[in-house]
Amino acid sequence: MKVMVVGKGAREHALAWKISQSPMVKKVFAFPGNAGISEVATIPVIEDDSVEALSNFALNEKIDLTVVGPEDYLANGISDVFESKGLKIFGVNKAAATLESSKAFAKEVMESAGIPTAFFSTVTDIKSGDDILKSSTYPIVLKADGLAAGKGVIICNDYKTAKRELSEMLAGKFKDAGTKVVIEQFLKGEELSLLLFTDGTHTKRLLFSQDHKALLEEDKGPNTGGMGAYTPVSFADDNLYEKVDSLVTEPLLAELKKRGIDYRGVLYIGLMIVDGLPYVLEYNVRFGDPETEPLMFMLESDIIPYFLGCIEKTLNKLPEMKWKNGYGATVVMASEGYPGSYSKGFQIDGLDSIEKGCSVFHAGTCLDHNGRIVTDGGRVLMVTGSGSTIKEALEKTYKSVRNISFKGACFRSDIGYRELKREEK
Ligand code: AMP
Ligand code: GLY
Numbered sequence: 241m242k243v244m245v246v247g248k249g250a251r252e253h254a255l256a257w258k259i260s261q262s263p264m265v266k267k268v269f270a271f272p273g274n275a276g277i278s279e280v281a282t283i284p285v286i287e288d289d290s291v292e293a294l295s296n297f298a299l300n301e302k303i304d305l306t307v308v309g310p311e312d313y314l315a316n317g318i319s320d321v322f323e324s325k326g327l328k329i330f331g332v333n334k335a336a337a338t339l340e341s342s343k344a345f346a347k348e349v350m351e352s353a354g355i356p357t358a359f360f361s362t363v364t365d366i367k368s369g370d371d372i373l374k375s376s377t378y379p380i381v382l383k384a385d386g387l388a389a390g391k392g393v394i395i396c397n398d399y400k401t402a403k404r405e406l407s408e409m410l411a412g413k414f415k416d417a418g419t420k421v422v423i424e425q426f427l428k429g430e431e432l433s434l435l436l437f438t439d440g441t442h443t444k445r446l447l448f449s450q451d452h453k454a455l456l457e458e459d460k461g462p463n464t465g466g467m468g469a470y471t472p473v474s475f476a477d478d479n480l481y482e483k484v485d486s487l488v489t490e491p492l493l494a495e496l497k498k499r500g501i502d503y504r505g506v507l508y509i510g511l512m513i514v515d516g517l518p519y520v521l522e523y524n525v526r527f528g529d530p531e532t533e534p535l536m537f538m539l540e541s542d543i544i545p546y547f548l549g550c551i552e553k554t555l556n557k558l559p560e561m562k563w564k565n566g567y568g569a570t571v572v573m574a575s576e577g578y579p580g581s582y583s584k585g586f587q588i589d590g591l592d593s594i595e596k597g598c599s600v601f602h603a604g605t606c607l608d609h610n611g612r613i614v615t616d617g618g619r620v621l622m623v624t625g626s627g628s629t630i631k632e633a634l635e636k637t638y639k640s641v642r643n644i645s646f647k648g649a650c651f652r653s654d655i656g657y658r659e660l661k662r663e664e665k
Contacts, residue, residue, distance in 0.1 A: 241544070244269040244298060245281060246318070246331075247309025250601035250622035251529035254536040255307055255543075256281040257599065262544045269303070275613045276602025276621075291318045298327050305330065305547060311387060311526045315341040319505075330547040332505040332525045336496070339503075340525040343392075343422045344385045350520055353495035355488050357520045358425040358512075366407055372423050373402045381424040384409055386417030390465040391579065395426065429514035430658065431521070432476055433469075433531045434484060436507045437546050440497065442555040443489060443507075444546060447538065447563060448476035449531040450658070455579065457654045464579045465619060468655030469530040470569040470630060471538055474662050476513075484509065484518045492523075504550045533601050533624045534568030567633040570624045571641050571655050575604070576648030578618035586615045586647040594640035598625040615646055630659045 241264050245256045253276050260268045260280045270281035272289055286297045291313065298306055308318055308331030317334035338345050344362045351357075358381070363369040373380070382405050384392030392414050396402035409418035431453075435446040449471035455461035488509060496503050508524035508531075536543075540562040549555035575582035584604070591600060591613065601624060604617015623641045627633035634656050641651055 241265050241304040242267045242269070242302060243544075244271065244294075244301075244303045244306045245277075245309065246271060246294060246306060246313055248272045248274050248277070249309060249529055250276075250603040250619070251527050251532045252309040253277045253280070253601040253603075254533045254622075254624075255309065255527065257601070258536040258539065258543050259307065262542045264542065264544045269301070271297075274602045274616070275605040275607050276600065291316060291321045294318070295322050295325050295327060298322065299325060304328060305544070307331070307547060309526060309529075311337065311340050311524065314525055315387060328548075328551055330505060330551060332503055335501050336503040336505070337525045339496075339523045341387050342385050343383045343522070344420050346523050347422055349492070349495055349499075353491040355491050355520055356517060358427050360422050360424040362420060362422050363406075364410070364420050366410055369406045369410070369421065369423065370403060373399055373406065376402070376423070378402070379426040381426050382406055382409065383422040383424060384414040384418035385420035385422060386414070388414040388417045390463070392417055393463060427512040427514055427519055427521070429512045429519070430475075432473060432511045432513055433528050434481075434509045434511060435528060435531065435535065436489065436509070437550050437555060438493065438503060438505070438507055439550045439553040439555040440493065440503050441553070443485075443493075444549070444555055444558060444561055445481065446535050446561065447472040448481070449473065449528070449535060450656075451528065451531055452652060452655055455652075457652050462579055464574075466528070466530045467572045467574070467652045468570055469528075469534055470567055470633065470656045470659060471531070471534045472563075472567070474659060480513070480516075480518065484511065488518060488520055504553070506550075530570045530572055530622050533570040533622045534626075537570075537599065537624050537626055538564045538566075538568040540564050564626065566626055566628040567630045567656075567659075568624065568626045569630065569633040569637045569656055570601075570622050571637050571651055572603070572619050573621040573623065573641060573644065573646075574619050574650045575615055575617070576650055578650070582618055583648070584614070584616050588613045588615060588621070588644065588646045590644040593643045594623070595625060595636045598623060598636060598640040600624070600640070600644070620646065620649070630656050630663050634660065
C-alpha cells in the first residue's frame with residue numbers, strides 16, 4: 241500500500257513512524273511534513289496544501305490510504321472531498337468534525353445524550369453573559385465556541401477577570417471562534433485522555449493517557465497544546481473504561497446516529513475524573529498531540545487494519561489492540577516564549593546523541609538553506625522513550641532531552657509526576 245499522512249507536527253511524525261513499520265505498507269508520503277518526518281516518509285512536491293491539491297496528488301500517485309492529523313482539514317471537509325473522488329481516507333467527515341469545531345454543539349449533543357459533563361450556558365452577548373457571571377461561583381471556565389488552536393479556554397478565578405475575558409472574547413480576541421462563548425462549571429479532579437477508533441457503531445480503544453497542558457511545573461502558567469504525556473495511567477483500569485463506555489461512548493454514538501452523522505475515525509475524549517466518575521471536558525475528532533506519541537510508541541499491533549476497519553465499517557472483525565509492556569513517555573521541548581510569540585530558526589544540536597530506544601518526534605522543525613535542522617515552531621521536539629516502570633521511562637526520556645539543545649529550549653521537568661507518585665506508593 242501507499243499511504244499519505246497529512247500534517248506537519250510530532251503527532252504526524254509518530255503516525256508516519258508507526259505506519260512505516262506496517263508490513264502492509266510499501267511507501268509513506270507526508271505533506272507538508274517537517275525535517276523529522278522526512279526520515280520516515282517522502283515529502284512530495286505539491287503546489288499547495290489545499291484539499292484540492294492533496295486529493296489530486298492522491299489520485300495521480302494512486303495513494304491507497306490517506307491519514308489526516310489536524311482538525312482544520314477535517315473541519316474543512318477533506319474527508320468528504322477525498323471520498324467523493326473514490327479515495328480512502330482516515331479522518332472524520334465535515335459533519336462529524338463539528339463535535340470539535342463547535343464547543344456549543346458538542347455540549348448540546350452531550351446534554352441531549354445525557355452524557356456527564358460540566359453545567360454550562362452558551363452566550364453571544366455581554367449582557368446575558370454578565371448576568372450568568374454575576375450569579376456564578378468561582379473559578380469558572382470560558383470556552384470560545386470555535387477552533388482556537390488550543391488557546392480558547394480560560395479558567396477565571398473571579399468575577400472581574402471573567403467579565404474582562406468574556407468581553408474580549410466577544411469583541412474578537414479569537415476572531416470568529418469567539419462570537420459564541422460557552423460558560424462552564426469548573427470541575428476539580430484528575431484529567432485523562434481516551435482515544436478510540438470507531439466505525440460509527442463499533443469501537444476499539446487505545447490505552448488511557450495523560451497530557452500536561454500547563455506550561456510550567458506543578459501545572460502552573462498558561463495552557464498550551466500540551467507539554468508532555470504518558471501512557472498507560474494506572475488508576476484508569478477496566479472498571480473506569482467500562483464506565484466511560486456505558487456513560488459516554490455508547491450514548492454519544494447513538495446520539496450521532498440519531499442525528500444522521502456518520503462518524504468514522506478516531507474519537508478523542510478529554511475526561512475529568514471526579515470522585516471516580518468520568519465527566520467529558522471536550523471531544524476532539526483527531527489524534528491528541530502529544531498523547532499520540534507515547535501511544536504510537538507503545539502500540540504493538542499493526543495500525544493499518546484499524547484505519548481500514550473504521551473506513552470500511554468492519555472494526556468488529558478485528559481483535560483488541562496489543563500493547564507493549566510498561567510505560568511510554570513524551571517530553572515536549574518548546575521555544576522560549578511559547579505559547580506566546582517566539583523566535584525561530586535556531587540550530588538544534590544533539591539529535592544523534594539520544595538514549596538507545598528513544599525516538600524524537602519533530603513538531604516545529606525545518607531544514608535551513610545549509611541543510612541544518614532548525615527550530616520552526618512553538619513546540620519543537622517531542623522526545624519519547626519507554627521503560628518497564630514510569631520511573632525508568634521518564635529517566636531515559638529526560639536523559640535524551642538533556643542531550644539535545646537549541647537556543648531558548650524550554651521543557652517541564654515533572655512530566656508524569658502523578659503516575660510517579662502512584663508508583664512510589
Ligand atoms: P478543552 O479544550 O475544553 O479540553 O479545555 C482545555 C483545558 O482546560 C482542559 O484540558 C482542562 O485542563 C481545562 N478545562 C476545560 N474545561 C474545564 C472544566 N469544566 N473544569 C476544569 N478544567 C477545565
Ligand atoms: N493534547 C491535547 C490535544 O491534542 O487537544
